[in-house]
Amino acid sequence: MLKILSVTYKDSTSGGPYRVAVDHKNCLDNKEFNLKFFKYDKNLKLKFIFNSSKIKKFINKFDLIHLHNLFSIDTIIIIKIAELLSIPTVLSLHGNLNEWSMKKNNFLKMLFLLFFRKNINSISIIHFLNNVEKEEASKFIDIKKIPYTINQNCIDVSKFKITRNNDSNFNILFFGRLDKKKNFLKIPEIANFFKKNAIQNIKFLIVGPSTVENLNLLKKKISEFNVEDLIEIRSPINSINQKNSLFDEIDIFILPSEDEADSVAIKEALASGKPVVISKECKFVLDTKNQEFIKIINNKSPRSYYNELLKFYYDREKLNKLAKKIHQYSRENFSMESLVKWLPVIYKKCINHTHRNKNL
Incomplete structure (x- = not known):
């Protein structure tokens, strides 16, 4: 041995x-x-x-x-x-x-x-x-x-479920450390576009470890844009059961990161059958097999993220149809x-x- x-x-x-x-x-x-x-x-x-x-x-x-x-x-x-x-x-x-x-x-x-x-x-x-x-x-x-x-x-793709509880909210997940690299302060800015355009039943879930300083910065930014009703901050999670419960709640994953080597969180979202809207700095390569459910933002504009998220919001039926396809893509590419x-x-x-x- x-x-x-x-x-x-x-x-x-x-x-x-x-x-x-x-x-x-x-x-x-x-x-x-x-x-x-x-x-x-x-x-x-x-x-x-x-x-x-x-x-x-x-x-x-x-x-x-x-x-x-x-x-x-x-x-x-x-x-x-x-x-x-x-x-x-x-x-x-x-x-x-x-x-x-x-x-x-x-x-x-x-x-x-x-x-x-x-x-x-x-x-x-x-x-x-x-x-x-x-x-x-x-x-x-x-x-x-x-x-x-x-x-x-x-990642162990087989451990991730592709269920969705289908509540009335369109839930968007940011899952990762709250630090400058992950660009977490972009989330309230994106949420503000949903508020200004009176898009109903939107909820951003922010889940991940943070310093007290960064958590306060996030709360200040949420208050600044007055989007408290659109954002929910949760404690960090670790276990696969916790992750499956979280992904069961959400429709789509977002990561406006300033830099990623190879994000595990993105792959976990995909393994759960969820589309992702991510920055080009996440270094995912688009091809004919994944461009339907991986959307890459080539600029830092909150409006660009909003526009891509809105397309999925208005076509929620498509999310259910995509789930198995996304999970299978995960099995074939990074299991x-x-x-x-x-x-x-x-x-x-x-x-x-x-x-x-x-x-x-």
Whole structure:
């Protein structure tokens, strides 16, 4: 049995990377693989300084290490130990190195990349979610020196139901962290167009973790546009049962994000048979199979989101007909069956040191 150490965040409040790590564990824990979580620990630096032998002994139990965060001293410590012990490492970037993310604390991040360049170059494989992420990351690290693979996030599509309780409201869901990156303050602006045009039975549900500051900003924005009757803020949810109950209430999903590497929430909405209206920064590619239920907004105008949402509002019968089609599209494009095919290949090639010959 191959033992994998998955170094990730402590819980789902950190967003997609934690959920991805959990999905990896759920689909690969079997007779061939055993994944163990190691949570990023603010005290790891001190533990390493005062008892490095204990940490080395622990890490040496594993055949491979999969890291889910780049900009952490914990990551560098583990990479360094892994290199000394000849243990291969995989790094999933989760958008950490794209242009939008690099704008935040740019100086410190550039200093981090410069100072720990040798450690980063020792990584066995970097996992990019798409070509856009790879191209943007190549501006900050030398990917000619590090093998890479390009594979999108996958979810367990089979766990998502496609029911709808068919109440009188047309419910629009924003599901994700309330932060600047997700552009959550755009929701009251979009809701205001429904109010100004006297569109009836509209409800925006906003569900996700938030800081007190961002929650207050949202409430202030809702009050500013006087759309309290159109917006309902709910507490974060985590379990699949909670998600199915939530998606059962809604007609459509919205994400006006400023940047996404590969949104898990969008895929969960699609797995639930719901159309999505999303920004071009979500990096979904339209084709003949999905353009009927994935609507991409190429500008930042609230009116553009309103116009697309309104088309579905006036054709609610179409939503019921689309549900099975959307769910089937999800199965064919980002289900766990795909993950089970490519992730073990990467792990085995790293362990067997065959990845150095070419990019996967």
